Amino acid sequence: MFKAIVSADTLRDTLDSVSVLVDECKIHLNDDGIEIRAVDPANVGMVDLTLSADAFESYEADGGLIGVDLSRLEDIAGMADAGQLVQLELDEETRKLHIQIEGLEYTLALIDPDSIRQEPDLPDLDLPAQVVVEGADIDRAVRAADMVSDHIALGVDAENERFYVDAEGDTDDVHLELEREDLIDLEAGDARSLFSLDYLKDMNKAFPKDAEVTLELGEEFPVKMHFDFAEGLGSVTFMLAPRIQSN
Amino acid sequence: MRLDDYVEGLKPDEEYERRKLAAEKSYAITDYLDDARASFEAVKQGDSLYGATAPSVFVGRSSYPNVSAGILSPVAEESEADPDDYATSGAWYERGLGIDNVLQYRTGLLNSRRSADVNVEDVWDGFVGTQREVAIADRPVDVEIGLASTPDFDPDQYAQPTANAPSGPNASVDSADLTENPHVPRAVEKTLEDDDWRAQGAMVYLYEHGLDVYDVNRVLSVGALGQGENRRLVPTRWSITAVDDTVGQYLRGQIRDAPSVDGVEVRLNEYMGNRYWVVLAPGHWEFELVEMKSPGSVWNPDPGGDVWMAAASEGYEGRSGYVEETAGAYYAARLGVLEHLAERGRQAKALVLREVSDDYWAPVGVWQVRESVRHAFEREAADAETLHGAVRDLAEHLPVSLGDLRRKSTMVAGLQTGLSDWA
Numbered sequence: 001m002f003k004a005i006v007s008a009d010t011l012r013d014t015l016d017s018v019s020v021l022v023d024e025c026k027i028h029l030n031d032d033g034i035e036i037r038a039v040d041p042a043n044v045g046m047v048d049l050t051l052s053a054d055a056f057e058s059y060e061a062d063g064g065l066i067g068v069d070l071s072r073l074e075d076i077a078g079m080a081d082a083g084q085l086v087q088l089e090l091d092e093e094t095r096k097l098h099i100q101i102e103g104l105e106y107t108l109a110l111i112d113p114d115s116i117r118q119e120p121d122l123p124d125l126d127l128p129a130q131v132v133v134e135g136a137d138i139d140r141a142v143r144a145a146d147m148v149s150d151h152i153a154l155g156v157d158a159e160n161e162r163f164y165v166d167a168e169g170d171t172d173d174v175h176l177e178l179e180r181e182d183l184i185d186l187e188a189g190d191a192r193s194l195f196s197l198d199y200l201k202d203m204n205k206a207f208p209k210d211a212e213v214t215l216e217l218g219e220e221f222p223v224k225m226h227f228d229f230a231e232g233l234g235s236v237t238f239m240l241a242p243r244i245q246s247n
Numbered sequence: 248m249r250l251d252d253y254v255e256g257l258k259p260d261e262e263y264e265r266r267k268l269a270a271e272k273s274y275a276i277t278d279y280l281d282d283a284r285a286s287f288e289a290v291k292q293g294d295s296l297y298g299a300t301a302p303s304v305f306v307g308r309s310s311y312p313n314v315s316a317g318i319l320s321p322v323a324e325e326s327e328a329d330p331d332d333y334a335t336s337g338a339w340y341e342r343g344l345g346i347d348n349v350l351q352y353r354t355g356l357l358n359s360r361r362s363a364d365v366n367v368e369d370v371w372d373g374f375v376g377t378q379r380e381v382a383i384a385d386r387p388v389d390v391e392i393g394l395a396s397t398p399d400f401d402p403d404q405y406a407q408p409t410a411n412a413p414s415g416p417n418a419s420v421d422s423a424d425l426t427e428n429p430h431v432p433r434a435v436e437k438t439l440e441d442d443d444w445r446a447q448g449a450m451v452y453l454y455e456h457g458l459d460v461y462d463v464n465r466v467l468s469v470g471a472l473g474q475g476e477n478r479r480l481v482p483t484r485w486s487i488t489a490v491d492d493t494v495g496q497y498l499r500g501q502i503r504d505a506p507s508v509d510g511v512e513v514r515l516n517e518y519m520g521n522r523y524w525v526v527l528a529p530g531h532w533e534f535e536l537v538e539m540k541s542p543g544s545v546w547n548p549d550p551g552g553d554v555w556m557a558a559a560s561e562g563y564e565g566r567s568g569y570v571e572e573t574a575g576a577y578y579a580a581r582l583g584v585l586e587h588l589a590e591r592g593r594q595a596k597a598l599v600l601r602e603v604s605d606d607y608w609a610p611v612g613v614w615q616v617r618e619s620v621r622h623a624f625e626r627e628a629a630d631a632e633t634l635h636g637a638v639r640d641l642a643e644h645l646p647v648s649l650g651d652l653r654r655k656s657t658m659v660a661g662l663q664t665g666l667s668d669w670a
Contacts, residue, residue, distance in 0.1 A: 042531060042563035043665040123669040150560075150657055168654050170556070194661040196562070222669050241669065243661030245635050 002029045002090040005057040008080035019070040020202040029061040039120040046239040055233035067111035127216040128189030129156035131163045135207040141165040148172040155192035191217035193242040253629030302334040302387040308482030317360030330387040336461045340618035349611045356415040365480040367470040377423040382469040384429035393422035446473035451497045491578035498585035502594040511631040516623035520606025527595040528634035535560035535658045543605030560657045575613040583620030
């Protein structure tokens with residue numbers, strides 16, 4: 001059983017963080033909140049999201065699992081004005097999700113969870129460097145890099161306590177450096193990895209521009225990018241596999 | 248075979264000589280026009296009715312959607328050549344045609360054309376109908392063409408033979424009628440008759456039923472495929488790319504879940520002043536074509552200039568945008584790679600490096616890329632430990648530095664890993 005009321009903003013933030021990577025996903029309806037974990041078809045990018053029951057106006061669930069078409073659900077959530085409430089209720093018999101927004105009723109057909117790509121195991125990574133930056137700084141770096149290249153290097157210079165971003169194009173380069181005082185926090189360790197901008201641009205769309213994002217980096221290793229939403233009651237971790245030179 | 252043994256024969260000095268060789272060549276395509284002009288004098292002077300054996304068709308792209316629809320036929324008066332030889336196909340590679348041979352075929356092919364609206368749903372009679380019959384037949388078709396003008400070459404095309412493959416003379420036509428019943432393959436009849444069948448699916452069906460992309464291209468370009476209301480004449484240049492792309496996507500789908508190649512494989516093929524390094528490496532599908540066009544080659548005519556580089560790539564799920572820099576060569580090269588992988592039932596990361604030397608003095612068309620890559624796989628492969636190791640070893644045989652290559656090439660900059668590689 002699942003019955004919940006949530007603000008349209010929180011619902012949209014939740015869906016947007018997942019839909020940048022996949023078109024459909026499984027949602028775990030746990031008793032203490034919802035959890036979504038999904039990996040893109042190429043197995044390059046992954047998202048791990050939790051939203052606590054406390055982020056909802058009301059929440060009742062007992063551990064069910066549903067599969068949803070994200071763009072459908074986003075369209076429906078888009079019908080609500082900011083601040084409006086969205087009521088969600090699962091009909092166990094018909095396997096449909098009843099959605100109500102101020103008198104508007106929408107019945108959404110669900111997808112068989114078994115038909116959705118299997119959820120990935122979380123790689124257990126020991127990453128030497130951690131950087132906490134404003135989401136807006138990542139946005140600026142990604143947009144600048146996109147002007148010259150289709151890949152971007154993220155690195156930490158441990159000795160000089162710097163976080164840096166490099167993009168090399170055919171003729172033009174982009175370089176951005178943030179010193180310790182420009183950063184919210186830094187755990188310095190040598191790190192540098194190259195990433196596809198296609199993926200990072202998509203993930204960047206989900207980053208809050210006015211809040212902090214934590215990056216964990218290594219040498220030719222995946223990056224973990226973490227941020228909170230819904231006033232700290234929601235949490236998103238993206239993981240992105242690098243493009244590497246060593247094979 | 249190890250990669251360093253494989254490339255041992257390629258001494259830098261010889262390569263330099265090879266690049267210099269073209270200096271002695273005549274660059275005038277107009278030389279070929281004289282022969283062609285002589286052979287169609289007869290056509291010009293004679294009756295306006297002209298009997299021809301047409302192996303192919305052409306659809307122009309200027310002033311779309313009012314395009315020029317043409318029937319191609321050899322003009323040689325007493326030609327001993329088989330008209331079929333004039334149609335572009337993989338056989339041109341197998342017969343080892345050089346640039347000059349191709350230009351002879353091309354300039355010896357009369358394009359009898361008239362303007363036509365691209366919307367050809369249910370248009371069966373008249374010129375467009377005859378053109379369609381020629382295109383769907385699997386052998387050259389006898390037609391009687393009523394010329395409205397004397398054939399002539401388009402002088403602009405030969406003044407600057409740059410991006411377009413040269414073609415023969417053009418003539419306007421009043422009429423074109425079949426003088427025989429064309430032989431049409433069963434599979435083509437099936438796709439022609441079914442006007443509820445989307446073009447992409449029909450193209451793949453024809454390919455799977457033994458038509459090569461050259462044949463599928465002809466059928467597509469005359470508007471003989473697709474759902475009824477979508478049937479259009481498709482300019483030849485666009486339809487070549489559409490077929491390469493569509494068949495490529497189909498083959499890519501076939502290898503989506505296939506196991507990877509086991510190791511790095513490097514192959515080399517050379518044809519018509521083009522050298523292709525085809526490198527396969529283990530992992531999920533990824534593809535890139537990098538073109539290096541030497542100074543003095545056809546698209547980079549300044550002999551004192553820099554090597555001109557172009558690149559385009561795709562990841563496991565393909566690409567969404569058109570390939571601005573490499574255009575149709577990208578899809579032609581990708582098709583050659585995918586055909587090989589699908590046949591082996593493997594997937595791979597594939598990097599194709601194309602070096603265009605100044606021996607390549609006139610563009611012959613994208614078929615040259617397709618066939619060169621296809622036939623590269625008949626060659627024995629050299630092994631290498633890693634793709635990047637292989638590229639480092641190849642770099643000394645390339646006309647650009649490793650640094651420049653890394654800047655231009657997404658795959659040389661870094662190969663995409665998957666998260667499961669780190670689990």
